[in-house]
Amino acid sequence: MKRILLFIFLVSQIINGQSKIQHEPEKLFVDLFPGESLSKFIKENKIEKIAFLRDTVLSSSIEFDSNGNRIVETGMENNIIRKTLRKYDTLNREIETKHHSTDGSFNYGYYYKFRDGSKITYKLKDSLLFRKSAFIEPENIKLFSEFNEDGDLRKKNIYTFDNDMNYLLESRFQNDRLYVQYRYEYIDHKKYITKIQYDQNGTKMTEKRHLDEENFPGEDKLVYYTEDEETIFRIDKFDEKDNLIKMEIFTDNHLTRTKTNSYSHQGRLEKIVEENFQREEKIEYTFLYNELDQLKAVTKTTNGIAEIFHYNYIMAE
Numbered sequence: 001m002k003r004i005l006l007f008i009f010l011v012s013q014i015i016n017g018q019s020k021i022q023h024e025p026e027k028l029f030v031d032l033f034p035g036e037s038l039s040k041f042i043k044e045n046k047i048e049k050i051a052f053l054r055d056t057v058l059s060s061s062i063e064f065d066s067n068g069n070r071i072v073e074t075g076m077e078n079n080i081i082r083k084t085l086r087k088y089d090t091l092n093r094e095i096e097t098k099h100h101s102t103d104g105s106f107n108y109g110y111y112y113k114f115r116d117g118s119k120i121t122y123k124l125k126d127s128l129l130f131r132k133s134a135f136i137e138p139e140n141i142k143l144f145s146e147f148n149e150d151g152d153l154r155k156k157n158i159y160t161f162d163n164d165m166n167y168l169l170e171s172r173f174q175n176d177r178l179y180v181q182y183r184y185e186y187i188d189h190k191k192y193i194t195k196i197q198y199d200q201n202g203t204k205m206t207e208k209r210h211l212d213e214e215n216f217p218g219e220d221k222l223v224y225y226t227e228d229e230e231t232i233f234r235i236d237k238f239d240e241k242d243n244l245i246k247m248e249i250f251t252d253n254h255l256t257r258t259k260t261n262s263y264s265h266q267g268r269l270e271k272i273v274e275e276n277f278q279r280e281e282k283i284e285y286t287f288l289y290n291e292l293d294q295l296k297a298v299t300k301t302t303n304g305i306a307e308i309f310h311y312n313y314i315m316a317e
Contacts, residue, residue, distance in 0.1 A: 022077045023060045025309035028285065028298055029086035032269060039068030045294065049314040055307055067092055081107060098124065117142075140165070150315070178202055189215040195227075241267060251278075268293070 010260050019059040021027065025249040041047075042064045051061045063088040064070035068185055069092065079102060087096040097107035108138065109124040121131035132145045140161040148154045156173040170182040183194040192272040197206045214223045222236040232253065247259040254277050272285040290296040299311040 023052070023075055024300075025054055025298065025311070026060045026062070028309065029295055029311060032295065039064075041068070043068035045292065045313075046316040047313055048316050049315075051312040053310040053312065055310075058308075069094070078102075096124075189217065191215075239263070243267070243269075 025037050027158070027304065029050070030038060032297060043066070045062060049061060049063045052059045058076050060073070060077065062070050065071050065088065069086065069088050070084075071086050071088075073086075075082060075084075081099045082102040082104070083100040085096075085098040085100070086094055089095045093114060094112060096109070096111045099107045101107045101182075105142075106124075110121050110130060111124060113120045113122070116134075117136070118132055118134040120129070121133075122128060123130050128149060129147050129151055130141075131147070134143045135141070136143070140163070142159040142161070144157040144159075146154050153176060154174070158169075158171045158173075159167065160169040162168055166308045167182070167184040168186070171178060172180045172183075177200065178198050180198065181196040183196070185194070187190040188213060191208055193212045194209040196204060199205050208227070210227045211225050213225070215221075216223070222240050223232055223237075224231050224234040226233055226292060233250050235248045235250075236244060239245050239271075239276045243263055245263075248255055249257040250284070256276070258275045260273045261269060262273075264270050268287070269287060270287050272283075274283045275281070281303060283300065286301075287295060288297045288299070294313060297311065300307050300309065
């Protein structure tokens, strides 16, 4: 999952072509903590608030509770949602989310209930049922449903995993009919996906199997493919700690973009170099940490033009 998220984040930058990424100082900080390690870091360091600055201007900020959960998020570079408020129950589960517009007014939000192993999402204001999700053990099946304003089922997804939580089968329904399935196979360090399409009557129309990933353990390399087999579009290389050290993206078998990460002996990320050959753009991020091993600043240099992101911490007494 960490590798997938890294890819999605990078591709989103390519598609958007943004020279100024919204809340980039915060995104760089959060990317240092995979999974739930951010809340653990916040809790262990007794951090109450972090302010993320672009040079001297506030980009965003996050306030935390004593368990490391986000309770107040402010985004100054978002022209639609300025502030988000979150509440949690005694079991540390999020039970309410409120999003506020730039003028301070309530925009939209949800509250969550937990019943019989399911998480049920309702819309604030009208209490309409919105989503329902559940994980069934020991079968390793995840259910996800979404409802329209009349309370009728709009779509449903069913995911089946193996004991290592690798996908085995994904079934997607719309208006109570199965319209597509994805079957996953893992053979000799290769991952295959079979896509099965169904018509409105539930009759299978097409079935296509393609090589999706190939892992080279001895070479510390992971290769992704498109549905047109044997077309490489990404190659990853990892170090012995499973840190991404180099990513290469190909378009029509031509190298179009690279990303290289450098780490200290302690495993801290110290530098990122991204090159976009199509746009003739090179971006370097240099990370600076304080004596408490907290990120202090990031210098971003784009084709020789630099800006500095600062990180200010408020600690609990």
